[in-house]
Amino acid sequence: MSDAYNSLVALNQEITLIGTTASTLGWDQETYMPEGAIAHRSKQLAYLSGKAHELRTSDQYRSLLESCEDETHLNPTIAANIREWRHHFDRATKLPKELVERNSETTSLAKPAWAKARKDNNFAEFAPHLHKLLDLAREKAELWGYEDEKYDALLSGYERGAKTSDIAAIFDQFQPGITQLAKEAVEKCQANPARTIDGNFPVEQQQILNREVAESIGFDFNNGRIDTTTHPFCTTLGPQDVRLTTRYYPNDFTASLFGVMHETGHGLYEQGLPASEFGLPSGNSVSLGIHESQSLLWEAHVGRSRSFWNRWFPRAQELFDDLKDWSLEEFLYSINQAKYSFIRVDADEATYDLHILLRFNLERRLLNGDITVEEVPDAWNALFQEMFGLTPPSDTKGCLQDIHWSMGGLGYFPTYTMGNLNASQLFNAAIKDSSIKTAYEAADFKPLLDWMRREIHSKGSTLLPQELMKSASGETTNPEYHLAHLKKRFIDRA
Template identity: 60%
Template sequence: MTSSTPAYDALREKSLEISLLGNAAGVLGWDQETYMPPGGVAYRAKQLSWLSGKMHELGTCDDFRKTLEEAEQETGDDVQTANVRELRHRFDRATKLPRSLVEKNSETTSLGKAAWAEAREKSDFSIFAPHLVTLLEIAREKAELWGYEDEPYDALLEGYERSAKTSEVAAIFDRVGDELADTAREACEKSATQPTDLLKGHYPIADQQKLNREIAEDIGFDFNCGRIDTTTHPFCTGLGPGDTRLTTRYLEDNFTSSLFGVLHEAGHGLYDQGLPTEQHGLPAGNAVSLGIHESQSRLWENHVGRSRAFWTKWLPRAQEIFPNLASLDLDTFLTAINRAEKTYIRVEADEATYDLHIMLRFDLERKMLNGEIEVKDIPNAWNETFEKFFAMTPPDDSHGCLQDIHWSMGGLGYFATYTLGNFNAAQLYHKALQDAGIADACDNADYLPLLKWMRENVHQKGSTLFPQDLMKAATGEGTNPRFHLDHLKRRFL
């Protein structure tokens, strides 16, 4: 239980008020991505703009500053100290941005997401390009206001991965890039000798939804406090204690697309559902970073969801629901779902090639922010870089630079956290399996002990530790890509 002091209690109330507005904005944003009619986009943008401006005002006003300064003078326990430290960090970043810029950013992203969706559907980058010009201008302006050591990307990355430096991430990527590329190439060559249509068939969406829900519930996702809906781009959003929303998309000729999407987003959802509810509205009640958040989604999607033990349990049930799978034995099925093949679409990429997609985006984002690439040149730059990484060229913009929603959300600086998440996932999973009880349970497709370990070592920590300090506390060392590289070689080679 966190200690209580007068100024800290007042600060907590002010932080909770801002969080309540953020949750309300989250509901409006979720609705925009799921059920809102297209005609509501312009007004929804104004609603979200006002809410973001109001949150900014409450979090940067003199009253909040005074209360924060008073709380900093008080002595509390480790959780209180961490909350005050992180609220100071947020305050210092927020006060460097004028409310007008915050509102402009919110309205631009609402309109940008709608334009991106249309552009992606029509495979026409020109529809989204004017919005991206504005979003890039806003990102550069924010970076200059926040300040940075080496390059603008530093300031943006800090918003997603606390205390991370672009140069450090780039150094890790450079160190392992060749080995990842070689592993991907060998894995693809091996898979090329195997049949490609093992899972071909018809999978009604209603049946996919049934299996997805059963599996998500089995690994621990609480549907009394969550739900699954359909969107263009899968995501998970936590809207407050007891309300975690997952989304996925469906292909009627491939049930694994939605299933692994649900496992991925359920990993995020398990993290949100495992955060300490008594700390809601405070940093200790929030996830620490996207690199840690992504570790949870990738762990459940890949380390658990693509394992032999998992499908020893779930393949018979899948065969009941989808009769066309009845002829497949376990080994054949595992070969099919762990196939390595170059693909244009990141969210459909296998583990062996996935990080190459991220490194491409990391490289392009830095060049965009540094002014080395103009918006009008992005499609060509994307295709040229993709050709270098994958030895093939996207056939159109939807399979290239328009496939991801992140830039339309203003999420420049985000992508690097996906590969950091892969590194963290392998490392955390390896550490958890050092416990013989957890290892035995996982061998029998009982994942609740694994979830309990994650709750204790990751979820319940909230943002009380920096990401690298959390990794050290949980595993004994900071993020080490060796665990991920070894995992890929065991699985594919």
């Protein structure tokens, strides 16, 4: 390895020190920071992100990168690091400072405007902001460059290497099946109503269960912790420091438990990345669609499964008096219900992806100019009627429900469904190994984790997401596995 490569490693590690410092401040802001401290905290974060940006876009970075770009033959890890550094350097340097600042100003105004518009059920309040956000998204796309359509450039910020047409092809293959399956699942549940979990589930007891579960599926509390926030998240503050958060509803323990299992899935991925490569692409997670596959694997394929509850239902009954008169069957049926909802974040496994397909369709057309900002509410409602057979009663429960656009996050949504599809496909690939399957059925999830460690976590970003899917499961993302999983769970109840 050349001096230039080693210097670039050091420079990236320095950027990571700044980044993880900012993440620590961010974690504190969400968990424990007193309210009055926000002004100074914002200054600290702006300072750190400015410093990191300076280093990341510096002439020194450019010249080191140019000096080592002929070393990609040395070994695949070095090649991958150089490839990723180039990608991120280009994206970071292609936007002029003026645009970065305008972007930051636009989103900081759009966020509260969106919150107010949603509260007021008044799309017109948000529309002028969405115009600006859309213009910015198009400008960024032009500067970043794209092959087929502007959406490519945005998508690639969340799902490395993905093209809109590839996602569209996958979603097109997926849509008829999921539409039909969701409909059947909803109808079956309607016909046979489940008992509702609604009792007294003390938060302290929930915390005991959550911790036991997280620990038992492999989360290392010596290198991580769980705290309480309004919006659950997982953040990495260092190679041995992964923090999860959840929220508690005292009348239903499953919300915090599935939340913790979801975030634990993210955390297991982070804890499974090669610590010695921390701060380098080879030590980083590769994309949101892969990250979400790990969270959903543990939340849905483990957490909502019969084998998991065979083991954990008795323990939950020990901890919660209000679960004592439930049967395991009643409980399993209750936590796997399908029901159409207007709100994406309230949706169940069977109907969730419809919400994403709608958004992908809509924001792609919006970006391409096939619909205008003003047409968004009608287009949303028409699509919703078409896909769910229902019309949202308000924009608050329709096109104003998500925060993403107000943060400039056009192109983010498809990664959720990619996560669902990848989770089912990876789970299916793993349990082809009969020893993993047998252990899984006996609620021993260690072999499943070991498979993910080997096939996904340990790879960092050395492979692009679809290369990784192919190397781990033998094929690129294929929606059939997720359809099969949902059919088994919601139709066959197997």
